[in-house]
Amino acid sequence: MVGDMIAAVLYGKEDLRLERIATPRARRGELVVRVGAALTCGTDLKVYRRGYHAMMLKPPILFGHEVAGVVAEAGEGVPGFREGDRVVALNSAPCDHCFFCCRGQQNLCEDLLFNNGAYAEYIRIPGRIVEKNTLLIPAGVPFEHAALTEPLACVVRGLEETGASPGDTMVVIGAGPIGLMFMHVAELAGMEVIAVVKRDDQVATAKLFGAAHVVQTTAVEDTVAATRALTAKGRGADAVIEAVATPTTWEWAVDMVRKGGVVNFFGGPPRGTRVQLDTNRLHYGDITLKASFHHTPSTCRTAFELITSGRFHCKEAITDRVGLDQVPELFARMLTRTGGSREIKTAVFPEGVSR
Incomplete structure (x- = not known):
């Protein structure tokens, strides 16, 4: 895992580009995950349309946040994960020390750490997310199903x-x-x-x-x-x-x-x-x-159990599949589509899609 990778980078309003950038390396406490599947999200579309998100990201920045894949590199001091593990990494993790975290409102954490970069070949997972909000995917659960954990x-x-x-x-x-x-x-x-x-x-x-x-x-x-x-x-x-x-x-x-x-x-x-x-x-x-915003580590695990138990309609929620090279075109199309067919979530596969 050396050299460059392809990733989608958001530069501003309706300006999403595929670029070749350096493949991330895992620092202490971190993971680098080879993306198995990433999912489109209404929040991503909203950010694409507006060009920013006040809390989650400011351009230019790697794009996408619903992701699952395989651990390609584990940094020094990472407990519980090793190269080859199938994982879903959530897009944030709370500090568990601030005013809100101490009152059971981790979704409102004053230092909520967000992570983006799902539309890429690899994604680096910060140490706090590795520790608090990264889960091992059981055998037989497809990556695109596991990636539903965050919105769910x-x-x-x-x-x-x-x-x-x-x-x-x-x-x-x-x-x-x-x-x-x-x-x-x-x-x-x-x-x-x-x-x-x-x-x-x-x-x-x-x-x-x-x-x-x-x-x-x-x-x-x-x-x-x-x-x-x-x-x-x-x-x-x-x-x-x-x-x-x-x-x-x-x-x-x-x-x-x-x-x-x-x-x-x-x-x-x-x-x-x-x-x-x-x-x-x-x-x-x-x-x-x-008014409800975001998730907590507890609800992430509840959602993950719904998915891995087979109770949730994962297959029905994935209505299209594309390769990483189609992501800019996909978001441009999502802006103008008017329905007429069942469109829910699109799964993005960096390794391509077999039709």
């Missing part, structure tokens, strides 16, 4: 934050990758899921991922009324997950929940976005509003 861990935490219980009714607004994961995890947890989607192709996909009922926004006059009509006595859902990130869907979420229910604003709109909410309904309806 965010969803697991979001679901935990709602406090929903088996038998509860949950509305999920949005049928992108995150919305579909919420539907599936909620269904696995014993909840009755109502999906709110837009496109024709999303109706069948929502049902595949566990939705008992689907409301298509383009097929009804009043989306809120149609959704509430599917709940007991029309009182609204016990919990609502917003996974679209628009002011309209944030307002829908509040109007769809029952008195005493919980709304989780999971989709993050751009900075400066404002919404209008009925304060009278919020107050006298005793409604809880929450």
